[in-house]
Amino acid sequence: MLTIEALDKVYKTGTFGTSDLHAVRKVSLDVQRGEVVSLIGESGSGKSTIGKMVLHLLDSTGGSITFDGRDVTRLGFRARRDYYRKVQGVFQDPFSSFNPIFKVDRTFETLRRSYFPRVSGAAWREKLEEALGAVSLEPGDTLGKFPHQLSGGQLQRLLIARALLLDIELLVADEIISMLDASTRIDVLNLLGELKGRGLGILFVTHDLSLGNYVSDRVVILYKGRVVERGATAAVFDDPLHPYTRDLLASVPHLDRTWEEVEAEESARSARLAGRCLYHEALAAQGRALGDEVAAGNTPADDVGLVEHAPGHFVGCFRKAADEECPAGV
Ligand SMILES: Nc1ncnc2c1ncn2[C@@H]1O[C@H](COP(=O)(O)OP(=O)(O)O)[C@@H](O)[C@H]1O
Ligand SMILES: [Mg+2]
Structure with a gap:
C-alpha cells in the first residue's frame, strides 16, 4: 500500500x-x-x-x-x-x-465542510457517533467541551475518530x-x-x-x-543484529528478569558477536563481495546497501551508520 x-x-x-x-x-x-x-x-x-x-x-x-x-x-x-x-x-x-478557544466539535465541523458538504445533518450525526463509538467515546461527554475540559487520552481518541470519519x-x-x-x-x-x-x-x-x-x-x-x-x-x-538495536534492547528494563540474568545474556550475546561485522557476513553468505557492491554504488552508507540476513530481516553497516571508519577500508 x-x-x-x-x-x-x-x-x-x-x-x-x-x-x-x-x-x-x-x-x-x-x-x-x-x-x-x-x-x-x-x-x-x-x-x-x-x-x-x-x-x-x-x-x-x-x-x-x-x-x-x-x-x-x-x-x-x-x-x-x-x-x-x-x-x-x-x-x-x-x-x-x-x-483552545473553540469547542472540540468545531474540528469535526471543519472536516464536514470540506469533505462531506452534501451529507444531511442526521446522517452526519450518525456517522460521527459511529466514529466516536469506535474509539469508545460518548458524544455527549466530549463534543460540547473545550479542549482543556478533556484529558489527553480523550483528545487523542477524538483525533483518531476524526481520521476514521474519512475511512x-x-x-x-x-x-x-x-x-x-x-x-x-x-x-x-x-x-x-x-x-x-x-x-x-x-x-x-x-x-x-x-x-x-x-x-x-x-x-x-x-x-x-x-x-x-x-x-x-x-x-x-x-535476534537483533545491529549493535544499535542491541543497545536499545539492552536499555529496556526487564521486569521479569534479574539484572544478573540480563547481564549474563548481554555478555553471551556480545561474545557471540565480538569482532564480527554482521553486514559483511550477511553479504558473504550471499556470495556477494563488498568491493563489487561498492563498485555498483550499493555503498553500505545507503539504505539500499542493507543486506538480507534472513528472509525479510535486513541489517545495515553499523560502522558507516555510526560515522566510524570501516575496518575493511570501505
Ligand atoms: N524544520 C526543521 N528545520 C531544520 N532541522 C530540522 C527541522 N525539523 C527537524 N529537524 C532536524 O532533523 C533531525 C530529525 O528530526 P525529527 O525528524 O524531528 O526526529 P525525531 O522525530 O526522530 O525526533 C533533527 O536533527 C532535527 O533537529
Ligand atoms: Mg519526532
Whole structure:
C-alpha cells in the first residue's frame, strides 16, 4: 500500500539557509493493509521528518513515496485532498491539534465542510457517533467541551475518530502514546490493534522500543536518519543484529528478569558477536563481495546497501551508520 524508497531529506539550516542537515538518508520501508509497522529510533533520528513527508506536510529532497503505486510526493490541490481521505496523521501532543478557544466539535465541523458538504445533518450525526463509538467515546461527554475540559487520552481518541470519519487506509501515528498516562495508553494501543484488525495500515512512530514490540508486525530501526535494521518484530527482537538495536534492547528494563540474568545474556550475546561485522557476513553468505557492491554504488552508507540476513530481516553497516571508519577500508 505505502512504499517508501530511498527517501532523503536535507534541511537548510543556519541564518541564511547555508548549512545542510541531512535528517533522512535513503530510507526504504513499506506498510501493507492491516499491518502495523513501527519506526523506532531515539529523538532526532528523523522519524517525524519521515512521517511528515508521508503526510505531505514536508517536501522530500530525494527518493519516492508511493501509495497504491501512485507517486504522492508531488500532488496537486485536488489530488492532495483525495490522498488525505485515505491517509491521516495523529501527533504526539493532542492539545496542540485543537484550538483552545473553540469547542472540540468545531474540528469535526471543519472536516464536514470540506469533505462531506452534501451529507444531511442526521446522517452526519450518525456517522460521527459511529466514529466516536469506535474509539469508545460518548458524544455527549466530549463534543460540547473545550479542549482543556478533556484529558489527553480523550483528545487523542477524538483525533483518531476524526481520521476514521474519512475511512482512511493508512494512519501515521507519531508518538501518540508518549503523553498519555498508563491506563489510557493501553486503551489507545488496544484501539490501534482493533483498527488494524479492520484492515487499517499503521505507521507507528515511537522512540520506545517496548511499545514498538507490543503493537507492531514489523519494525524499522532508525539511527541518524538511516535504517540500520528492519524485519518482522519477532525476528528483530529475538535476534537483533545491529549493535544499535542491541543497545536499545539492552536499555529496556526487564521486569521479569534479574539484572544478573540480563547481564549474563548481554555478555553471551556480545561474545557471540565480538569482532564480527554482521553486514559483511550477511553479504558473504550471499556470495556477494563488498568491493563489487561498492563498485555498483550499493555503498553500505545507503539504505539500499542493507543486506538480507534472513528472509525479510535486513541489517545495515553499523560502522558507516555510526560515522566510524570501516575496518575493511570501505
Ligand atoms: N524544520 C526543521 N528545520 C531544520 N532541522 C530540522 C527541522 N525539523 C527537524 N529537524 C532536524 O532533523 C533531525 C530529525 O528530526 P525529527 O525528524 O524531528 O526526529 P525525531 O522525530 O526522530 O525526533 C533533527 O536533527 C532535527 O533537529
Ligand atoms: Mg519526532
